[in-house]
Amino acid sequence: MNYDKVEIYFSGYSLEYLTSEEIVISNVDSNKVEKLNELKTFRNPIWFGNKKGTDYTIDLVYINSYSGEKLLVRILKSVNSEPTIIYGTGTIFDSSYRNDSLVEYVNSIIGLETIEQYNGSLNQEEYDNLF
Numbered sequence: 001m002n003y004d005k006v007e008i009y010f011s012g013y014s015l016e017y018l019t020s021e022e023i024v025i026s027n028v029d030s031n032k033v034e035k036l037n038e039l040k041t042f043r044n045p046i047w048f049g050n051k052k053g054t055d056y057t058i059d060l061v062y063i064n065s066y067s068g069e070k071l072l073v074r075i076l077k078s079v080n081s082e083p084t085i086i087y088g089t090g091t092i093f094d095s096s097y098r099n100d101s102l103v104e105y106v107n108s109i110i111g112l113e114t115i116e117q118y119n120g121s122l123n124q125e126e127y128d129n130l131f
Contacts, residue, residue: 001064001069001071002037002064003033003037003062003063003064003069003071004030004033004063004064004065004066005028005033005062005063005064005065006028006032006033006036006060006061006062006063007024007025007026007028007060007061007063008024008025008026008028008058008059008060008061008106008109008110009022009023009024009025009058009059009061010022010023010025010056010057010058010110010115011023011056011057012055012056012115012122013054013055013056013057014053014054014055014056014079016055016116017055017056017112017115017116018120018121018122019115019121019122019123020121020122020123021123021124023110023122023123023124023127024124025109025110028109032109035105036060036062036102036105036106037062039099039101039102039105040060040062040071040073040099040102042099042101042102043085043097043098043099044097044098044099046084046095046096046097046098053078053079053080054076054077054078054079055077055078055079056077057074057075057076057077058074058075058077058106058110059072059073059074059075060072060073060074060075060106071087071088072087072088073085073086073087073088073102074086074087074088075102075103075106082098082100083098083100083103084096084097084098085097085098085099085102085103111130111131114130114131115127118130
C-alpha cells in the first residue's frame with residue numbers, strides 16, 4: 001500500500017544524538033513521501049537486530065489519509081552496530097531487517113549529521129531553529 005503522508009519522530013539517547021524530548025518532523029513533502037514509500041519495501045532479513053545500548057530511534061509513521069491506515073517503521077541504531085529496521089506489529093514482517101537506502105535517505109531528511117554535531121541535549125525548538 002502507498003501512503004500519502006509520513007511523520008518522522010526522532011529520539012536520541014547517546015551523547016552524540018541526545019535529545020531532551022522526541023523531535024517531530026511532520027512537514028515531509030510529497031516527493032520525499034513518494035521516495036519513502038518506495039524505499040520501505042526494500043529489506044534484507046538479519047538474524048539479530050539491535051537490542052541494547054541504543055544511540056537513537058527514528059519512527060516513521062506512514063499514513064493513508066483516505067483509509068486512515070497507518071504503518072510504523074522503526075529505525076533502531078545501537079552503539080557499535082548498523083541500524084536495524086523493525087516493522088510495526090500486525091504486519092507480515094516479524095523480524096529485524098537491514099535497509100541502508102532507507103536509513104541514509106531518512107538521515108538526510110532529518111539532518112542526522114547536524115543533530116550529531118549539536119552540543120547538548122536537543123529539543124524541538126532548537127531543532128526547528130537549526131533547520
